Amino acid sequence: MSTPAIETTDLTKTFTSGKTATTAVDRLILTIEPGELVALLGPNGAGKSTTLKMITTLLTPTSGTVRLLGHDVAKRPAEARRHFGFVGQGNSAGSLQHGRDEVVVQALAHGLGRRQAAARADEIIDALGLADFAHRPVERLSGGQRRRFDIAIGLVNRPEVLFLDEPSTGLDPASRAHLQGIIRELHEETGATMVLTTHYLDEADAPSQRVVIIDHGRVIADDTAGALKAGLGDLVTLHFDDVCRAAAAADALRRQHDRVEEAGTSVGVRTDDGPTAGLTILDGLRDAGLQIAGIETSHASLDDVFLHLTGRSLRESDSETGESEDVDPDSPDDNRPDPTEPNPTEEVAA
Numbered sequence: 350m351s352t353p354a355i356e357t358t359d360l361t362k363t364f365t366s367g368k369t370a371t372t373a374v375d376r377l378i379l380t381i382e383p384g385e386l387v388a389l390l391g392p393n394g395a396g397k398s399t400t401l402k403m404i405t406t407l408l409t410p411t412s413g414t415v416r417l418l419g420h421d422v423a424k425r426p427a428e429a430r431r432h433f434g435f436v437g438q439g440n441s442a443g444s445l446q447h448g449r450d451e452v453v454v455q456a457l458a459h460g461l462g463r464r465q466a467a468a469r470a471d472e473i474i475d476a477l478g479l480a481d482f483a484h485r486p487v488e489r490l491s492g493g494q495r496r497r498f499d500i501a502i503g504l505v506n507r508p509e510v511l512f513l514d515e516p517s518t519g520l521d522p523a524s525r526a527h528l529q530g531i532i533r534e535l536h537e538e539t540g541a542t543m544v545l546t547t548h549y550l551d552e553a554d555a556p557s558q559r560v561v562i563i564d565h566g567r568v569i570a571d572d573t574a575g576a577l578k579a580g581l582g583d584l585v586t587l588h589f590d591d592v593c594r595a596a597a598a599a600d601a602l603r604r605q606h607d608r609v610e611e612a613g614t615s616v617g618v619r620t621d622d623g624p625t626a627g628l629t630i631l632d633g634l635r636d637a638g639l640q641i642a643g644i645e646t647s648h649a650s651l652d653d654v655f656l657h658l659t660g661r662s663l664r665e666s667d668s669e670t671g672e673s674e675d676v677d678p679d680s681p682d683d684n685r686p687d688p689t690e691p692n693p694t695e696e697v698a699a
């Protein structure tokens with residue numbers, strides 16, 4: 350077996366402030382093989398950024414170990430750093446510097462000569478479709494363009510492992526989809542191991558995408574999005590005219606199904622095959638003399654998986670913590686296409 354790209358063992362981080370201790374990451378165990386593209390999915394405060402910061406030597410773990418391509422990052426941080434790129438959460442601060450210059454500076458910082466640094470910057474800028482904006486001050490770029498420059502910076506040293514912390518936070522859905530496409534293309538072209546964090550369900554929801562769900566600093570699920578959803582099965586939802594009828598139906602259904610839940614005048618039944626089960630359920634209720642007002646079947650979503658595991662919705666978790674898009678209406682830091690651009694629709698061309 351090859352050496353894993355990333356291997357964490359009981360990785361833990363407890364922040365202490367006065368008498369308050371917050372365990373942000375709690376004995377986290379994670380193995381990622383070379384060449385994988387993995388999404389760490391979890392609500393705000395789940396411990397995703399803290400995990401990435403410990404893996405990338407930016408934070409010292411309270412306990413536990415991290416191996417990156419076999420190197421113990423605590424013992425050999427400089428060696429580990431040579432192998433990865435890190436695109437932090439919200440790197441793109443306003444700057445008068447041109448996008449290309451920022452990439453060149455990073456290439457120089459990685460030890461390339463001036464000419465090599467310029468060539469490397471242009472190569473990545475082309476690969477990320479940024480050539481048209483390369484000589485514009487960063488503060489005049491859209492959110493999606495800035496994030497692409499952030500990714501360019503993370504790629505400067507041709508990392509074997511690239512970490513992207515919330516690459517598309519704050520972007521509108523179209524820009525997000527475009528950036529996701531770019532990340533997938535980069536993954537295919539470079540063959541690098543890529544680990545991204547997200548709390549957007551759509552970002553993790555491709556059938557073969559490996560998704561590691563993190564909550565309260567722990568891994569609570571780890572599989573492809575397709576397998577996680579298939580494991581939960583389909584949902585048949587039955588609607589009734591009144592609560593009494595719904596309760597009677599739930600009682601009857603529980604005799605044949607394990608996973609039956611009542612919610613007011615509705616009853617949900619989890620089953621492996623929604624359409625087939627739906628027909629059987631209809632027959633059974635008719636025989637029992639219970640008239641239904643409506644029926645629908647749906648496949649499980651990643652949010653259903655999260656709800657099933659935690660009792661909370663990932664969507665609600667986000668709105669509870671007041672996620673903000675952080676957009677200043679008076680600044681150019683939004684994600685609307687810039688009308689002065691040669692191709693104003695480029696952000697949506699996924």
Ligand SMILES: Nc1ncnc2c1ncn2[C@@H]1O[C@H](COP(=O)(O)OP(=O)(O)OP(=O)(O)O)[C@@H](O)[C@H]1O
Pocket residue numbers: 364365366371372373391392393394395396397398399400438515548
């Ligand atoms: N430097 C710090 N000092 C104290 N507590 C911290 C610090 N950094 C993070 N935390 C706490 O640790 C927990 C995990 O934070 P973390 O930033 O890792 O979450 P996250 O999953 O990245 O969330 P988000 O989706 O909002 O980026 C939170 O409760 C947070 O408040």
Ligand SMILES: [Mg+2]
Pocket residue numbers: 397398399438514515
């Ligand atoms: Mg974070």
